[in-house]
Amino acid sequence: MIPKITNWYFSKKALPYWGVLALDCLIVMFSGYVAKYLEVGGLEFAQLFWPMTNGIIISLVFYAVSFRLFRTYAGIIRYSSFIDLQHVAFAAFTGSVLTYIASFALESVRGVNMPDLLGVCAMFFVSTFLMWLERVAVKRMFDGFRAEDATPVAIYGTKAGGISIAFSIINVKVKKYRLVAFITDGVEMKNTYLLGKKVLLNGNGIAEDLKQMGVKVLLVSPLKSELFRKNADMIDEFLAAGIKIMMPSAAEEWDGKTPLTTQNLKEVDIEDLLPRDKIEVNMDAIGALLTGKKILITGAAGSIGSEMVRQVAVYKPAKMILIDQAETPMHTVRLMMAREFGDIESKTIVSSITNKKHMEKIFAEYQPDYVFHAAAYKHVPMMENNPAIAIQNNIYGTRLIADLAVKYGTRKFVMISTDKAVNPTNVMGCSKRICEIYCQSLNKAIVEGKMKGVTQFVTTRFGNVLGSNGSVIPLFREQIKRGGPLTVTHPDITRFFMLIPEACKLVLEAGTMGKGGEIFVFDMGEPVKITQLATRMINLCGAKDIEIKFTGLREGEKLYEEVLNDEEQTKPTHHPKIMIANVREYDYETACQNETRLLEASRSFDDMAIVKIMKEIVPEYKSKCSKYEVLDKTLNAQLMTDILLKINSTH
Incomplete structure (x- = not known):
């Protein structure tokens, strides 16, 4: 019976105001009787019942005025709060005070028995307690019976x-x-x-x-x-x-x-569950660097590049020149800029960074103050099968943009590199290491006066970013939609991960603090096991009977990514998440000769010949699970032969 009554009541929007007022008035009358009983005892209570009732009715008028004054009946009882209980107490107190004052004026009135001070106090405490109890009980009943579906x-x-x-x-x-x-x-x-x-x-x-x-x-x-x-x-x-x-x-x-x-x-989402530390950046320093300046961003439609566009735009640059060869993503970037940063002049240009004439025209026309170079081919298996394209796009494209930055007086050039450039095991990683070498050697040449220019070259290295195009998380999501299996190359493979916005914040911070020639390394936190990542995504989706299938390491793939070369050490910066890598430096002329050799070799599309030159330039480049491993054996044999010849020549 009780559940039926409560369900009937709680199905209504609210108890009518007059109903709440009537219920409170009944409580006041009951409290008056209780107070009088406590004051005079049972025998006299019976003898004075009607005069006493008249007195309580008069008191009820004062209480009703107080209820109106504090609007205790205007709220919905089942949503009562502490403030509502306060109002009830204030109303009861006011009604009690008015009753006590009236008791003096009505003391000689026949047929009316008003409560004395003790009775008024008892009436206040009893009525307040019961009205509180009424509201709390209704609220508890509402929470109990209506929360069944919650x-x-x-x-x-x-x-x-x-x-x-x-x-x-x-x-x-x-x-x-x-x-x-x-x-x-x-x-x-x-x-x-x-x-x-x-x-x-x-x-x-x-x-x-x-x-x-x-x-x-x-x-x-x-x-x-x-x-x-x-x-x-x-x-x-x-x-x-x-x-x-x-x-x-x-x-x-x-x-x-x-x-x-x-x-x-x-x-x-899976991104929310990966361990990471809060990243703070110097907003004032970044703002001073970018506000009112002309900023050029290559790879502006990519995962990193598009986020760089958003973060740079916040600082109100005078002009943004955005370059990418992907037409549809660039259209998306154009719409985003118009929608979110319509007050900033932006140029969205569809072109390849290897198009020398077009890049020269762009630099000559806009003469950017700062360049953020994010354009690169990044997929390891694709570049492993297409080393000539890795050379032409990643290496030659970087050299072209870097040279133009010097020619047209760009103040700072920030190149976005990768942890795969450390002890590279694949073509993509090695191509980025050669880009690092060129930028660092060019900066050194400017500092030493061998090259005329003012541009400071800064490189930033970090690992995988979550949710980037072609990364493992979007792949796993798609595989889960299809019912599996989730493909992982090896049970023990691990990777460092960072959110795209966090990585871009650190790029801006590093670009601010860099004086030229540095390779900044980001603290990527703890590595994540990919099998654990796959398991979590399956559980997050509530998917059942989806297996994880191990497919074997891909060409050029490492089990464990490294952030620093074994022979390298780091120096701290004022930012706890950013360090400076001490790397082997190259002479600018040597770097230029190496790049020229590579570019010429790339035009032959002879994979083995191209990669052989890459390994000669970067001796720490050792292929893994790749057809190029045979080159390591040949080069090692050649090295041993050269050593033996030198030893023999000394005797």
Whole structure:
């Protein structure tokens, strides 16, 4: 019977105002009787019942005026808050004071028995308590009966962030979630209660315990998000248990003051679960560098390039010259600039960086102050099969843009390189290392006065960026849609990952601090095992019976990426995530001769001849799982022969 009544009541939008007022008036009358009984006892209570009733009715008039004054009946009882309870108390107090004052004026009136001071006080406390109890009971009944369809959740975090989320769940009018428990890392809070919900200590088996309690979603406080990302075991445990995870977006930060709601959280993507540290950059220094300047970005339609466009545009440059040979993505960039940065003059140019005449025309016309060079062919297997194109695009294209930057007085040239340039095992990585060599040697030539120019050349190295075109995460998503399998080349393969916006922030920071000639290396954090990444994505999607298939290492692929050469050391900078690599420097004339040899060889499209020259230029380039491994054996044999000849010649 009770569930039927409550369901009938809660199915209505609200109890009518007059109904709330009538209920409160009944409580006041009952409180008056209780107060009088406590004042005079049972015998006199019976004797004075009607005069006493008249006095209570008069008191009720004062209470009704107070209810009107504080509008205690205007709110919806089932959504009552602490403020509503305060208003009830103020109204009861005001009604009691008016009743006590009236008792003096009506003391001699026949047939009216007003409560004395003790009775007024008792009436105030009893009526206040009962009206509070009424509202709390209705609210609890509403939460209990109407939350049956709400999703049971637990909150990770018991400090300000977790409490703010909890209040948003409890006080919201439409119940989407039902709070079941909190999770804490502090032993002192184990098995305590917070907002009436049990606090559980985080540890092995926590996900299974919550699952048995019916929890279907874990809400992560923003104050716990960084710690949560670093706890791989906890993440995998929740995903394996089928409990969804919601946490703040990677790009959003909480100021610690603004009230949080579940709308500030989103169901996680795989990018949100990878461990990383918060990245801070010197906004003022970057702004001073870019504001009001002419900025040229190559590869502007790519994953890194397009994000560079967005981040540079924020600083209000005078003009942006954007170059890429991909027509459709460049059209997207053009629309984005018009939509989001319509006040900035931007030129979107479809062209190849190897088109010398066109690049010369662009530099001559716009004479950019700063160049961010992101254009490159980057897919390892493709470049392994097409070394001539890697030479012509990556190496020759970089040389062409770098030379034009010097010729037309560009202040700074920032080249985006890769961790695959360290101890390269493939054509793509080696091509980027040769680009580094040329830029560094050109900068050295300018500093030493061998080359006339003012351009400072800065190189930045970092690993894989999440969600970039052709990267593993979009590939896995597509494979999951098709029902699997997810293809991983090797069970032990690991990679460093960084979010595209974070990588671009560090590029801008490095470009600001660079004085020329540096190769900046980014701290990529902890490496991620690709099999673990695949497993998490399967669990995140709730997919069933999807296998992980190992296909074997691809040509030129490493098991473990390196950020620094074994023979290299690093120097710290003022930014904790950016270091300077000490690398072997090359003479500019030698670098030019090497590049000329390579370009000429590339026109023959003789893969072996091209790669042989690359290995001679970069001796640490050792092929892996590639047809070019035979060249390493030949070069090693040649090296041993040369050593023996030198030894013999000395005797």
